[in-house]
Amino acid sequence: MSLLMALKQAEEPLPGGVVLLSPWLDLALRGDTLTSHDALDPLVSEAGLRHATQLYAGNHDLCNPLLSPIDGNLCGLPPLLIHVGDHEVLLSDSQRMAERAAAVGVEVDLQVWPEMWHCFPAWPGLPEAQAALEMIARFVQKQRNRLTTG
Numbered sequence: 001m002s003l004l005m006a007l008k009q010a011e012e013p014l015p016g017g018v019v020l021l022s023p024w025l026d027l028a029l030r031g032d033t034l035t036s037h038d039a040l041d042p043l044v045s046e047a048g049l050r051h052a053t054q055l056y057a058g059n060h061d062l063c064n065p066l067l068s069p070i071d072g073n074l075c076g077l078p079p080l081l082i083h084v085g086d087h088e089v090l091l092s093d094s095q096r097m098a099e100r101a102a103a104v105g106v107e108v109d110l111q112v113w114p115e116m117w118h119c120f121p122a123w124p125g126l127p128e129a130q131a132a133l134e135m136i137a138r139f140v141q142k143q144r145n146r147l148t149t150g
Helices: 002-009 046-057 091-103 127-149
Strands: 018-021 080-085 108-113
Touching: 018 127, 080 091, 080 127, 091 108, 108 127
Parallel strands: 018 080, 080 108
Antiparallel strands: none
16 A cells, blocks of 8 residues: 555556555554454564564654555545455554545445454465455456456
8 A cells, every 4th residue: 555655646557456455554553453453363463563663664754654554645546455354453454444445435345354364365275365365356357357448
Protein backbone atom coordinates (compact mmCIF):
# COMPACT_ATOMS: atom_id res chain seq x y z
CA MET A 1 0.00 0.00 0.00
CA SER A 2 2.91 2.35 0.59
CA LEU A 3 4.07 1.79 -2.98
CA LEU A 4 0.53 2.43 -4.19
CA MET A 5 0.46 5.69 -2.21
CA ALA A 6 3.82 6.70 -3.72
CA LEU A 7 2.63 5.93 -7.26
CA LYS A 8 -0.55 7.92 -6.71
CA GLN A 9 1.39 10.84 -5.23
CA ALA A 10 3.76 10.85 -8.22
CA GLU A 11 0.77 10.65 -10.61
CA GLU A 12 2.12 7.41 -12.07
CA PRO A 13 -0.15 4.73 -13.51
CA LEU A 14 -1.70 2.48 -10.87
CA PRO A 15 -2.09 -1.28 -11.14
CA GLY A 16 -5.46 -2.70 -12.13
CA GLY A 17 -5.97 -4.23 -8.71
CA VAL A 18 -4.15 -4.84 -5.44
CA VAL A 19 -4.02 -7.92 -3.21
CA LEU A 20 -3.09 -7.37 0.42
CA LEU A 21 -2.23 -10.23 2.75
CA SER A 22 -2.31 -9.34 6.44
CA PRO A 23 -1.21 -5.78 5.68
CA TRP A 24 0.45 -3.51 8.21
CA LEU A 25 -1.16 -0.20 7.28
CA ASP A 26 -0.73 1.94 10.39
CA LEU A 27 2.80 2.37 11.70
CA ALA A 28 1.39 4.74 14.32
CA LEU A 29 -0.09 1.55 15.83
CA ARG A 30 -3.59 2.88 16.52
CA GLY A 31 -5.57 -0.29 15.82
CA ASP A 32 -7.78 -1.83 18.51
CA THR A 33 -6.68 -5.40 17.79
CA LEU A 34 -3.05 -4.50 18.39
CA THR A 35 -3.63 -5.16 22.09
CA SER A 36 -6.87 -7.17 22.11
CA HIS A 37 -5.42 -9.87 19.82
CA ASP A 38 -1.86 -9.88 21.16
CA ALA A 39 -2.34 -13.22 22.93
CA LEU A 40 -4.12 -14.77 19.90
CA ASP A 41 -1.58 -14.00 17.16
CA PRO A 42 1.18 -16.64 17.12
CA LEU A 43 3.44 -14.74 14.69
CA VAL A 44 3.14 -10.99 15.30
CA SER A 45 3.04 -9.12 18.59
CA GLU A 46 2.41 -5.56 19.67
CA ALA A 47 5.91 -5.38 21.17
CA GLY A 48 7.43 -6.70 17.95
CA LEU A 49 5.57 -4.14 15.86
CA ARG A 50 6.62 -1.31 18.17
CA HIS A 51 10.24 -2.39 17.82
CA ALA A 52 9.94 -2.79 14.03
CA THR A 53 8.34 0.66 13.76
CA GLN A 54 11.31 2.25 15.52
CA LEU A 55 13.80 0.37 13.34
CA TYR A 56 11.97 1.15 10.10
CA ALA A 57 10.67 4.68 10.63
CA GLY A 58 13.04 6.16 13.17
CA ASN A 59 11.96 9.72 13.92
CA HIS A 60 9.81 10.15 10.80
CA ASP A 61 6.15 11.13 11.05
CA LEU A 62 4.30 7.85 11.53
CA CYS A 63 1.12 9.36 10.07
CA ASN A 64 2.81 10.06 6.73
CA PRO A 65 0.78 8.06 4.16
CA LEU A 66 4.00 6.61 2.77
CA LEU A 67 4.58 4.99 6.18
CA SER A 68 0.94 4.59 7.23
CA PRO A 69 -1.21 4.22 4.12
CA ILE A 70 -4.29 4.20 6.36
CA ASP A 71 -3.78 7.99 6.55
CA GLY A 72 -3.55 8.47 2.78
CA ASN A 73 -5.96 9.87 0.23
CA LEU A 74 -7.59 6.68 -1.02
CA CYS A 75 -9.71 8.27 -3.75
CA GLY A 76 -9.12 6.74 -7.15
CA LEU A 77 -7.36 3.60 -5.97
CA PRO A 78 -7.85 0.38 -7.93
CA PRO A 79 -9.93 -2.49 -6.51
CA LEU A 80 -8.52 -4.02 -3.32
CA LEU A 81 -8.69 -7.60 -2.10
CA ILE A 82 -7.65 -7.89 1.54
CA HIS A 83 -7.11 -11.21 3.31
CA VAL A 84 -6.55 -11.20 7.06
CA GLY A 85 -6.99 -13.67 9.90
CA ASP A 86 -9.32 -12.87 12.76
CA HIS A 87 -6.58 -13.78 15.26
CA GLU A 88 -4.17 -11.14 13.96
CA VAL A 89 -3.00 -8.09 15.86
CA LEU A 90 -3.19 -6.33 12.48
CA LEU A 91 -6.86 -7.21 11.89
CA SER A 92 -8.09 -3.71 12.68
CA ASP A 93 -5.66 -2.22 10.13
CA SER A 94 -7.41 -4.21 7.40
CA GLN A 95 -10.88 -3.40 8.70
CA ARG A 96 -10.19 0.32 8.91
CA MET A 97 -8.59 0.37 5.45
CA ALA A 98 -11.59 -1.42 3.96
CA GLU A 99 -13.99 1.04 5.61
CA ARG A 100 -12.01 4.10 4.55
CA ALA A 101 -11.53 2.89 0.98
CA ALA A 102 -15.17 1.91 0.54
CA ALA A 103 -16.26 5.28 1.93
CA VAL A 104 -14.54 7.04 -0.98
CA GLY A 105 -15.82 4.65 -3.63
CA VAL A 106 -12.95 2.19 -3.90
CA GLU A 107 -14.04 -1.37 -4.65
CA VAL A 108 -12.95 -3.43 -1.64
CA ASP A 109 -13.32 -7.10 -0.81
CA LEU A 110 -12.26 -7.75 2.80
CA GLN A 111 -11.93 -11.41 3.66
CA VAL A 112 -11.57 -12.08 7.39
CA TRP A 113 -10.65 -15.71 7.99
CA PRO A 114 -11.77 -17.35 11.28
CA GLU A 115 -8.98 -18.55 13.58
CA MET A 116 -6.25 -17.65 11.07
CA TRP A 117 -2.93 -15.98 11.77
CA HIS A 118 -0.63 -13.53 10.00
CA CYS A 119 -0.09 -14.32 6.29
CA PHE A 120 -1.77 -17.71 6.58
CA PRO A 121 -2.07 -18.07 2.75
CA ALA A 122 1.69 -18.72 2.71
CA TRP A 123 1.26 -22.00 4.64
CA PRO A 124 1.30 -24.88 2.12
CA GLY A 125 -1.24 -27.60 2.69
CA LEU A 126 -3.52 -25.48 4.86
CA PRO A 127 -7.05 -25.71 3.40
CA GLU A 128 -7.77 -22.06 4.21
CA ALA A 129 -4.56 -21.06 2.46
CA GLN A 130 -5.59 -22.95 -0.66
CA ALA A 131 -9.03 -21.34 -0.59
CA ALA A 132 -7.50 -17.88 -0.17
CA LEU A 133 -5.08 -18.45 -3.05
CA GLU A 134 -7.97 -19.53 -5.28
CA MET A 135 -9.86 -16.35 -4.37
CA ILE A 136 -6.77 -14.30 -5.15
CA ALA A 137 -6.41 -15.99 -8.54
CA ARG A 138 -10.06 -15.23 -9.37
CA PHE A 139 -9.60 -11.59 -8.30
CA VAL A 140 -6.49 -11.18 -10.45
CA GLN A 141 -8.23 -12.77 -13.44
CA LYS A 142 -11.28 -10.53 -12.94
CA GLN A 143 -9.12 -7.40 -12.87
CA ARG A 144 -7.16 -8.59 -15.91
CA ASN A 145 -10.39 -9.21 -17.82
CA ARG A 146 -11.77 -5.84 -16.77
CA LEU A 147 -8.65 -4.08 -18.08
CA THR A 148 -8.47 -5.99 -21.36
CA THR A 149 -12.17 -5.68 -22.22
CA GLY A 150 -12.47 -2.05 -21.21
